[in-house]
Amino acid sequence: MASRLSRIRLALPRPAHPRPTHTTPIRTFSTTTTLRSDALFVHRDTPENNTSIPFTFSPQNETLITEILARYPPQYKKAAVMPLLDLGQRQHGFTSLSVMNEVAKRLDMPPMRVYEVATFYTMYNRSPVGKYHVQCCTTTPCMLRDSDAVMKGIQDHLGVTPGHTTKDGLFTFSEVECLGACANAPMVQINDDFYEDLTYETTIDLLKALQAAEGATGAQRAAKLPKPGPKSGRESCENSAGLTNLTGEPWGKEKFRTDL
Numbered sequence: 205m206a207s208r209l210s211r212i213r214l215a216l217p218r219p220a221h222p223r224p225t226h227t228t229p230i231r232t233f234s235t236t237t238t239l240r241s242d243a244l245f246v247h248r249d250t251p252e253n254n255t256s257i258p259f260t261f262s263p264q265n266e267t268l269i270t271e272i273l274a275r276y277p278p279q280y281k282k283a284a285v286m287p288l289l290d291l292g293q294r295q296h297g298f299t300s301l302s303v304m305n306e307v308a309k310r311l312d313m314p315p316m317r318v319y320e321v322a323t324f325y326t327m328y329n330r331s332p333v334g335k336y337h338v339q340c341c342t343t344t345p346c347m348l349r350d351s352d353a354v355m356k357g358i359q360d361h362l363g364v365t366p367g368h369t370t371k372d373g374l375f376t377f378s379e380v381e382c383l384g385a386c387a388n389a390p391m392v393q394i395n396d397d398f399y400e401d402l403t404y405e406t407t408i409d410l411l412k413a414l415q416a417a418e419g420a421t422g423a424q425r426a427a428k429l430p431k432p433g434p435k436s437g438r439e440s441c442e443n444s445a446g447l448t449n450l451t452g453e454p455w456g457k458e459k460f461r462t463d464l
């Protein structure tokens with residue numbers, strides 16, 4: 205009987221998808237393309253950046269340093285490392301080795317501690333930049349609002365890729381992380397100013413306006429420089445769809461301000 209049953213079992217058709225005898229946990233894994241930084245994080249001596257180039261703060265900056273240091277207890281004066289590096293960069297044009305060493309000396313810090321700060325924050329340029337430093341944000345909110353078009357506009361108009369300076373020394377182009385203006389994405393920072401709500405076309409117009417302001421001086425130049433802020437016509441970061449709430453009279457008896 206047993207041998208007959210096994211003969212029948214053998215004759216049955218095999219299932220199309222045999223059941224696995226054991227279960228292996230499988231997790232999907234996805235990656236994006238590795239994007240390398242356009243900055244070198246180790247120092248290489250260059251003619252314009254080496255320890256033999258002297259650097260001392262100007263008398264005006266010395267006054268500011270006294271004011272900044274007065275904000276901290278003397279034993280914590282190293283807390284002033286960031287504002288002092290910023291002053292050094294503004295005076296020298298970039299955060300050179302000599303600037304960092306001078307800041308370390310002024311704050312009684314080991315130079316390595318200052319190098320660590322300067323290499324962590326992208327606001328410190330450790331090599332010379334052009335007259336206009338164009339920093340394009342490509343973090344998620346800007347990316348979702350088409351920062352690719354802004355990047356392309358800069359690249360097409362200036363003919364340089366991120367990390368490079370134009371031949372005339374006017375523009376340096378950098379790709380950066382969130383600059384904190386996500387409500388007006390996509391945007392670029394040019395020197396100390398934010399230009400927001402950009403498109404491919406308005407980015408090119410912006411760069412053209414900066415180029416056009418070059419020949420001019422004084423008040424003429426100031427008039428030609430593009431005004432920072434949104435380039436879409438909206439005011440600050442107000443809702444681009446217009447006012448959608450608080451459109452009627454406040455309800456209730458209480459009114460606190462008659463001017464509202």
Ligand code: FES
Pocket residue numbers: 341342343344345346347381382383384385386389390391
């Ligand atoms: S993501 Fe671009 S400013 Fe925040």
